[in-house]
Amino acid sequence: MKKFIETVKNIFKIEDLRARILYTLGILLIYRLGSKVVLPGVNPNELAELQDKASQGVLGILDMFSGGAFSSASIFALGIMPYISASIIIQLLGIAVPYFQRLQREGESGRRKINQITRYLTVIILIFQAPTYLTQIPESARVLPGMFFTISSIIILTTGTMFVMWLGERITDKGIGNGISLIIMIGIIARMPFALSGEFYARMEKSGGGLVAFLVEIVFLFLVFVISILLVQGTRRIPVQYAKRIVGNKQYGGVRQYIPLKVNSAGVMPIIFAQAIMFLPLTFARYGGEGGGMSAFVAAFANFTGFWYNFVFGLMIVAFTYFYTAITINPQRMAEDIRKNGGFIPGVKPGKKTVEFLDNILSRITLPGSIFLAFVAIMPAFAMLAGVTQSFAQFYGGTSLLILVGVVLDTLQQIESHLLMRHYDGLMKSGRVKGRVGSVASV
Numbered sequence: 001m002k003k004f005i006e007t008v009k010n011i012f013k014i015e016d017l018r019a020r021i022l023y024t025l026g027i028l029l030i031y032r033l034g035s036k037v038v039l040p041g042v043n044p045n046e047l048a049e050l051q052d053k054a055s056q057g058v059l060g061i062l063d064m065f066s067g068g069a070f071s072s073a074s075i076f077a078l079g080i081m082p083y084i085s086a087s088i089i090i091q092l093l094g095i096a097v098p099y100f101q102r103l104q105r106e107g108e109s110g111r112r113k114i115n116q117i118t119r120y121l122t123v124i125i126l127i128f129q130a131p132t133y134l135t136q137i138p139e140s141a142r143v144l145p146g147m148f149f150t151i152s153s154i155i156i157l158t159t160g161t162m163f164v165m166w167l168g169e170r171i172t173d174k175g176i177g178n179g180i181s182l183i184i185m186i187g188i189i190a191r192m193p194f195a196l197s198g199e200f201y202a203r204m205e206k207s208g209g210g211l212v213a214f215l216v217e218i219v220f221l222f223l224v225f226v227i228s229i230l231l232v233q234g235t236r237r238i239p240v241q242y243a244k245r246i247v248g249n250k251q252y253g254g255v256r257q258y259i260p261l262k263v264n265s266a267g268v269m270p271i272i273f274a275q276a277i278m279f280l281p282l283t284f285a286r287y288g289g290e291g292g293g294m295s296a297f298v299a300a301f302a303n304f305t306g307f308w309y310n311f312v313f314g315l316m317i318v319a320f321t322y323f324y325t326a327i328t329i330n331p332q333r334m335a336e337d338i339r340k341n342g343g344f345i346p347g348v349k350p351g352k353k354t355v356e357f358l359d360n361i362l363s364r365i366t367l368p369g370s371i372f373l374a375f376v377a378i379m380p381a382f383a384m385l386a387g388v389t390q391s392f393a394q395f396y397g398g399t400s401l402l403i404l405v406g407v408v409l410d411t412l413q414q415i416e417s418h419l420l421m422r423h424y425d426g427l428m429k430s431g432r433v434k435g436r437v438g439s440v441a442s443v
Contacts, residue, residue: 010419017176017418024175027167028186034160035069035076035187039153041144042073042137049138060304060390062279064400067187068194073137075160078129080183083165085276086121090114091327119162126161130154177411185407188400191391199392209387217388224396228376228405264369265329265362268402270320271377274313304390305381314374321370322363331358376402 012018038044054063054071063070066079094100094114103110134153142149164183171179203214303309335354344350348357383393394400 011415014418017415020174020176021415024171024177024182027171027175027179028182031076031164031167031183031186032067032190034163035067035074035190036072037075039073039075039077039137039156041142041149041153043141043143044072046138046141047071047073050136050141053136055391061275061394064191064391064394065184065187067190069187070133073141075156076164077133078126078157078161079187080161080164080168080180081276081279082125082129082161083118083122083180084272085279086118086125088273088276089121090118095327119165122161122165123158126158127154130157133157176414177407181403181407181410185404188404192395195389195391195395199389202389217392221396224376224379225401225405228401229409262369263365264321264373265366266321266324266370266373268406269324270317270370270373271402273320273324274316274377277316278309278313305384310378310381314378317374317377318367318370321373322366325362325366329362331355331362334358373402 011021050073051071053059059070062079062081065081066074066077068074069076069079090100094104100114103114106113131150131154134150144152165180168179168183171177171182173179175182199217200214202208203210203217332355335351335358338344338354339350345354345357348354379396380390380393383396384390388396395404
C-alpha cells in the first residue's frame with residue numbers, strides 16, 4: 001500500500017503526466033455531462049417506455065455503450081458506435097479496394113485521408129440511424145411539431161456523435177490513453193453501480209436466492225474478470241520448440257528461444273467489430289417492441305439470449321480475430337526483421353520457409369484464442385439464462401468486461417511508460433504493465 005501511495009505521488013510530480021491525466025479527466029467529465037443533456041423538444045419525465053425498451057435485448061447493449069444516454073434521449077444518444085461502424089467498413093475496403101490499399105501504404109498522409117473519409121461515412125451512417133432512433137421516443141414525450149422535431153433532432157444527434165468523436169481525439173492527442181476507448185469504457189463504468197444495485201435488490205426478493213446467491217455471483221464475476229485479463233493480454237511470446245510441434249517439425253534444437261507471437265494478438269477488437277455488425281439490423285428496421293413491424297430475421301437478431309444471435313456473434317468473432325490478426329501481424333515483415341537483425345529460427349531456412357513457418361504458427365495459435373474469445377463474449381447470455389439480470393450479466397464477460405479490462409491495461413501501460421522514462425518505479429513491482437494489442441480507436 002505504501003508503494004502504491006508513493007507511486008501516485010510520483011505520477012503527480014511529473015508535470016506533463018499530471019497535465020495529461022487532468023486533461024483526460026476534464027474531457028471525460030464534459031462527455032458525462034453532455035450525456036445528461038436531453039434532446040430539445042423531449043420531456044424527460046415521459047421516457048418510461050423508452051427506458052423500458054433499453055433495459056433489455058440488444059438495445060440494452062446500446063444503452064450500456066452510451067452510458068445511459070440512449071435511454072435518456074440525450075444529445076449523445078447514438079454514442080460512438082456509428083464511428084466504429086464506419087471505421088470497420090473502411091478497414092474492410094482496405095482489403096478489397098485498391099484505392100484504400102494505396103492510402104494505407106502512403107503513411108501519415110494516407111492515414112489523414114482515411115480518417116477524413118471515415119468521418120464522412122460516419123455522418124452518412126448517422127443520417128440513417130438518427131431517424132430510426134427517433135421512432136423510439138414516445139409521442140407523449142415530444143413537445144415540438146413532428147417534422148421540425150425530426151429534422152432538428154437528426155442534426156443534433158449527428159452533431160453530438162461527431163463531438164464525442166472529437167473529444168476522443170483530443171484525449172488521444174493531449175491526454176493519457178486512447179480517447180475513443182476511454183469514452184466507451186466510461187460509459188460502461190457509469191452503468192456498473194446501477195447494474196450492481198439492481199442485481200442486489202433482485203436477489204434480496206423472496207424468490208431471488210438471498211445474499212448467498214449474490215455473493216456467489218460476485219465470486220464468479222471475479223473469476224471471469226481474471227480470465228478476461230489473461231485473455232486480453234494473451235501470452236507475450238511462444239517458445240520455438242512448442243511452435244515447431246504445432247506445425248509438425250519435431251527436429252528442433254535444445255536451446256529455449258521465443259517467437260514474439262500471442263495466442264490472442266487481436267485483443268478485444270474482434271468483439272468490437274462483431275458487435276458493431278450485430279447492430280446493423282436495428283439500423284435498417286424499427287427497434288423492438290410491439291408494432292415495430294420487424295421481420296423474423298430482425299427479431300431473431302434483436303434477441304440477446306437467442307441461439308441465432310449468439311451463434312452468428314460467435315462465428316463473427318472467430319472470423320474477425322483472424323482478420324484483425326492478419327492486418328496487424330505480417331509474417332513477411334517479421335521474417336525480414338529477424339534476418340536483418342542477424343537472427344534465425346533453428347531448423348528453419350531463412351526467407352520463404354521462415355515466412356511459412358511463422359504463418360503456420362500464427363494460424364494455429366489464433367484458432368483456440370478466437371474460440372475462447374467468442375465463448376467469453378457470449379457468456380452474458382448464459383448468465384441471463386441462469387437468472388442474472390441483463391444489466392449485471394453484461395459484466396460476465398462479453399463486450400463490456402473485455403473492453404473494460406483492455407482499456408485499463410492500455411492506460412496503465414502508458415502511465416507506466418511515463419514513470420519509467422523519468423526513472424520512477426512503475427505501478428507494478430516488476431516495473432511492467434502488459435497492455436493489449438489493438439485498441440478501439442484503431443478500428
